[in-house]
Amino acid sequence: MSQSYDLVVKNGRIVTPQGVVIGDLGVIGETIAEIGPALSGRVEFDATGKFVVPGGVDPHAHIEQMSGMGLMNADTFETATRSAAMGGTTSLISFAAQAEAQRISDALIDYSARAARGAMIDHAFHMIVRETDVPNFDHDITTAITAGHRSIKVFTTYNIKLTDAQILHTLRQARAAGALVCVHAENDAIIADAKAALIAAGKTAPHHHAASHPRMAEIEAVDRICRFAEYLETPVMVFHISTREGAEAIRAARKRGAPVWAETCPHYLFMTEDILHQDGLEGAKFMCSPPQRTEDDQAALWEALADGTLQLVSSDHAPYRYDETGKLSAGPDARFDQIANGLPGLETRLPLMFDAMVSKGKGGPEAFAHITSTRAAEIYGLEKKGRLAVGMDADITIWDPDASVTYTGNDLHDNVGYNPWAGRNIKGWPTDVWLRGRNIVVNGTFDAMPGSGKWIDRPQRPQMKG
Incomplete structure (x- = not known):
């Protein structure tokens, strides 16, 4: 029978x-x-x-999170996960962001409660570290990692950046406890210098945002983080690669045997910086960091996905409304540096990638599933996600x-x-x-109820190679 x-x-x-x-x-x-x-x-x-x-695995989404500018983003866990599901995504990793002077343990309690209240798909957290000199930092980060929160995010820029010494300290803690460190890698000094020069010249429209994040800022910081990972033999994921040179730095590091992975996002694969040239402040809708680049960079990113230099395509969902609660919070005359950065992407990531990879033949259905689901689950330790297989x-x-x-x-x-x-x-x-x-x-x-999603325990240490 x-x-x-x-x-x-x-x-x-x-x-x-x-x-x-x-x-x-x-x-x-x-x-x-x-x-x-x-x-x-x-x-x-x-x-x-x-x-x-x-079901898609999106390992990079900002939900119910305060920006570095002090602006709460538009989505709750309920609205974000509904949107994700409607786009074919069933698991995501968002952020538990450490507030100023806050213990990591308290940040996790806070964000876990938000997700338990609203999330309608399964979820995990990256812990954002903005300070390492708070009480019990080493104890708290180790405890959180061993409890299943096996990824950390750090920044090399903005007002939440860590110093090189703090990044190295965090990498050591991650290696000892078995976690992956994810990095927003742009050189803060280069960005600050470019931004100041543009503002001084009166170049403050949204389309000047691209020039305020020179490609050299990404190139330098990506190479530096790869060297840190290589020096400490600690696994690192470099977020949202946008340039040909950034991809080449990852490729070179992996050839040296550095334990480095990297991702890109649909807005770097399908948009160029020309999208920022809109009437008035309309270009603000498309502002993100790093900014969109050129068609040559797009070609390089596709090449890097095809040869395995880049492993993933995430959404980097960073939602802000185009009104006074979000992109226009600084008013109708806002300069580019006063406008929140980020695009919604949880719902559009998979359709955009299916259209390109399956319908238009840039890889086929197996590569589509691998880049948007399987590989993310493998790297981040979502053991029962990302594959259609028995068990x-x-x-x-x-x-x-x-x-x-x-x-x-x-x-x-x-x-x-x-x-x-x-x-x-x-x-x-x-x-x-x-x-x-x-x-x-x-x-x-x-058709799902708020709170019906589950937290995903990640007991497995991240793999060091591959």
Whole structure:
């Protein structure tokens, strides 16, 4: 007598790490139980002609977080995770940001409570370290890591930057306890110098933001962080690579054997700095740091994804409304340096990448799943996420490769109020999403309750190579 499953996704193009399999996927409870032919279940979903892909893993999202400028971003865990699910993402890693003079342990308590209240997909945290000289820092960071919070973020710029000595100290603590350190790598002095010169010359419009973050700021800081990782043999993830030279610095470091990984984001793959040239302050909608670069940089980033120099594409979801609560908080005459940086991206990351990689052939469905889900789960220690395989969480997204959608001005499910990709046509669309076997997006309609997402324990130390 054949096994009966709680859910069977039938006749789909199932994207596994071993390749695309035409067949059925059976789920018992929250877990994938079998992939094979002619399965039967209590609930059956016909995926004929559709791609069956692991739910997306987005390892870089800012949610219910105060910016360095003292501005709360637009999304709660409820609105952000709803938006993520509608875009095919079932797991994310956001930030537990240490406030000034705050203990890391208290920051984790605070953000964990926010997520428990609202998150509707599964989630973990990177701990943002802005100070290392608070009481019990070494004890608290070690305790948090061993409790399953196995990633830390540090900055080399802005008013939350660490000194080189503090970064090295944090790297040592991470290595001893078994954590990955993620870095926003730009040279603070170069940015400060460029910004001051632009303001002195009266060049203060949003499009001058790009010139205020010279590419050399990224190049220098990325190379420096790679050397730190190499010196201490401590694993590092360099966030949001935007330049050809930044990618080349990562490539060179990995060839030397440095334990370094790196990511990029859709706005670096599909936008150039020309997007900032808009009427009035409209360009503020597209401001992010590092800024968008050039078509040559885009080509270099795609090359780096293809050859494994860059492992991931994250959203770097950093949501601010285009009004007085967000981008325009400094008023109608705001200079570029008074405007919050960041774009919404949780909902658009996967459709943009599916369109490019599957519909337009920049890699295919296996590479799409690897870059947007599998590799992130592996690197960050989300042990039951990121793959369609027996024993894994039943986090499943159905993609209709024939669907064609054109983004409009305010069609996302977050709380940002605008879509930075308005006017862009997407081929291929996520229609249905399951989180641990529960159907949370049903034919394009969201169906989950606040707080139904779970915190993801990460007991595994990050791998040092690969």
